[in-house]
Amino acid sequence: MRNAKRIAFLTLSASLASVCSVSYAKTEKHGLLSIEQSGIASYYSDKMHGQRTANGEVYDKNALTAAHPSLPFGSLVRVVNLSNNRSVELRINSRAGHRNRRLLDVSKQAAKELGFVQAGLAKVKLEVLRFGDA
Template sequence: MRKTKWTAVMLVSMSLASFSSVSLAKTERHGLLSIAHSGVASYYSDKLHGQRTASGEIYDKNSLTAAHANLPFGTLLRVVNLNNNRSVDLRVNGRPGRHNKRLLDVSKRAAKELGFVQAGLAQVKIEILRWGEA
């Protein structure tokens, strides 16, 4: 069982290796490895409000959700804006566009709470709080 968890963590780590920073940390509550990494985040335009996300949900610009290329839908993330240290917890429910090289796309509400609506982009760190279903 331990070997299976370690293999899964290593596979996810390797898939995230293209980001600027990846680190593994042992969580206190469960003794499991979680992954934290950093990169650039943007937010979805208002034009996408009401459209279906990759998970099949309807995108709501007022929800606290995000799109990530590899993480399972339902994964709960803590996102920290490294410029102002503001943070928010988001649920992964989408995938970025094919040519999008950013770490994360967030809802407009999340961008407001993180304080980067005006700038459009922010350097962020994300930590996985809870893994979604694969």
């Protein structure tokens, strides 16, 4: 099981490198690697409210969720807006499009808490707190 997780992690890491900058740090807890990424985040428009996300749940603009190109569904991440240092913890429940080359698409509530609703986009840092199972 441990080898399978490491192989999945390395595969995931390789795919992330094409989207954003990635750094790795060995943690004491379980000897696993943690991931930090930086890139551009946007947020979903109100017209997405009530639509299905990639994992099948209904998108709620008031929830603290995000779409990422490749992190497993259910992963918990801390996102920091690099222009104002505001942060929020988000759960990955959908896929960000590879075409727009953004690191994250966040819910409107997350964008409010990060302070970039007016701007529409923000340079962010993402740290994986927990990998999801899906």
